[in-house]
Amino acid sequence: MSMSEQNSGVETAPTGRPVCAYDLGFEAWQRELIAHGVAAVHAAALFRALHRPTRSFALETTSFLPPLRRWVERRQAEDSGFFRAPGGVVQAVASSDLLTRKLLVELADAARIETVIMGYPGRFTACLSTQVGCAMGCGFCATGQGGFGRHLGPAEIVAQVWHAQRQLQARGVEGLRNLVLMGMGEPLHNYDAVLTALRILIDNRGVGLAPSRMTISTVGVVPGIRRLAREPEPFNLAVSLHAATQAERLSLIPVAARWSLTDLREACLDYVAETGRRIFFEWTLIAGRNDTPKQAEQVIAFLDGLESHLNLIPLNRTDGFAAQASGKTAADAFRRTVQAAGIPCTIRQRRGLDVAAGCGQLAGAAAADVAAI
Numbered sequence: 412m413s414m415s416e417q418n419s420g421v422e423t424a425p426t427g428r429p430v431c432a433y434d435l436g437f438e439a440w441q442r443e444l445i446a447h448g449v450a451a452v453h454a455a456a457l458f459r460a461l462h463r464p465t466r467s468f469a470l471e472t473t474s475f476l477p478p479l480r481r482w483v484e485r486r487q488a489e490d491s492g493f494f495r496a497p498g499g500v501v502q503a504v505a506s507s508d509l510l511t512r513k514l515l516v517e518l519a520d521a522a523r524i525e526t527v528i529m530g531y532p533g534r535f536t537a538c539l540s541t542q543v544g545c546a547m548g549c550g551f552c553a554t555g556q557g558g559f560g561r562h563l564g565p566a567e568i569v570a571q572v573w574h575a576q577r578q579l580q581a582r583g584v585e586g587l588r589n590l591v592l593m594g595m596g597e598p599l600h601n602y603d604a605v606l607t608a609l610r611i612l613i614d615n616r617g618v619g620l621a622p623s624r625m626t627i628s629t630v631g632v633v634p635g636i637r638r639l640a641r642e643p644e645p646f647n648l649a650v651s652l653h654a655a656t657q658a659e660r661l662s663l664i665p666v667a668a669r670w671s672l673t674d675l676r677e678a679c680l681d682y683v684a685e686t687g688r689r690i691f692f693e694w695t696l697i698a699g700r701n702d703t704p705k706q707a708e709q710v711i712a713f714l715d716g717l718e719s720h721l722n723l724i725p726l727n728r729t730d731g732f733a734a735q736a737s738g739k740t741a742a743d744a745f746r747r748t749v750q751a752a753g754i755p756c757t758i759r760q761r762r763g764l765d766v767a768a769g770c771g772q773l774a775g776a777a778a779a780d781v782a783a784i
Contacts, residue, residue: 428519432461432494433566436611444482453479455616461494462569462617468494497566500574502777504766511763514574515777518543518567522560523775524595526571527768528578528587536589537575539568540773541605542596547630548665549651551695553767553774554595556731562601568608572618590620593628593649595773599635609646622646626691633670636678640685648682649691649722650675654701655709663701672713679717689718695771696725696737696745703741707748714754721749721756727769 435443437458441451457479460471472483486493501523502515514526527538543560550556576587590612592598598605605627613622626647629635639648654660654672661667670678679690694710696702710721723746725736737745742758749756763769767776 428497428564429490429492430564431492431497431566433496433569433611434564434607436565436607437614437616444479447482449478449482457483458614458616462611462614468496496573497564497570500578503578506763506766506768511766511768512578513763513766513768513773514571514578515775516540516571516574518563524563524567524571525768525773525775526574526594527763527773528575529762534586534588535575535579535584536591537572537587538591538594539571540594540596541568541592541598541601543775545596546600547597549630549663549771551663551697551726551729551732551734552771553729553731554771556729557774562604563596565604565608565611568604569611569618572612572620588620588624590625591628591649592626593770595775597630597632598627599629599632599639602635602638606642609644613644628693630664630666631670631675632666633674633678636675636682640682645686645688647688647691649693650679651693651695652710652713653693653695655706655713659701659706676713676717683718689720692719692721693770694721694723696723696742698726698735698737698741700734702737702745704744704748707745711749711752711754719754721754723756723758724770725758725761727761727764727771729772 437454440454440458444454444457445451453476456475460468463471472480475483483494498516498518500514501517503512505512510530512528514528516524516526518524522543524540524543526540529536529538540563542562544557545552545554546559548555572587572590579585579587592605609622609625612618612620622644626649627639628649628651630651636648639646651664653663657667657672660672683690692714694701714721723742725742726734727736746756746758761769767773
């Protein structure tokens, strides 16, 4: 039975919506066409047409050879929504410095997610969401405060890249080069959809982005880290650490009760040994809580023997977490202590705070709502 026969008109368990054409990677399209008597050679033209966001799919189909065009017409007649891209941008707001743009994306079921575009000299980075809400429950994160809605399907992740590209093209600029999966949701909690989406995006028959310029962030889902270590693509891994003792980490990140700091460190050591790649660790600096010299020494001990880079991120304010970001003096002292131990350490530039587009601030809200944050 083919994929479309299994799923046509049937909602998928992870996403709660029917599978659409944009959920399928190239190899899946080859199998799908063969199952319907269409030669696999046509998969390249179909995949290219689906993933060329500057042109409409209907326009692209006019160049299809007859066997493919006839099958597409039959498939559209069976299910008019199968070739329809999921969701669209309902609001785009720019930060006052014009370097950050946040997109509010409404999906087919009216659920909302956010995508952020960040501009740097000569390049742009898109920060993608992977879930509606998040089940990890981190108290300092607006997404976690709102709870979990559902997983995104591959198409809903891929479409965020198209939205970002179109926004840039509308402004007369190019250069979307990097992707970070650090938006709404926990990517490794939605592992299969995330990997399918990234493989669609790196395929040169479509968008053709470089896997080495994609970063998958996790709050510490240990089975996902171990699984990612075995994947052939050189995706980057970022781990949200935020504390270097089990008690303090558990107070910030509830999932630490399931996968302890010891479990996380062992998985990270194995990841580095398996892949030969460094891990980027994220540390949200909270004034008086995890920004002291003692905590700096604790994180040095945790990172000992790990090929790593520590990113320090001053806390971004959210309504549901009553704490303050570390001041410049404390942040600089923390950074210098870590660097003195021979560990690369930087303080991440804060971007888009005036439109609630900073780390931990995404909640699927319209600009009128985020203005109060």
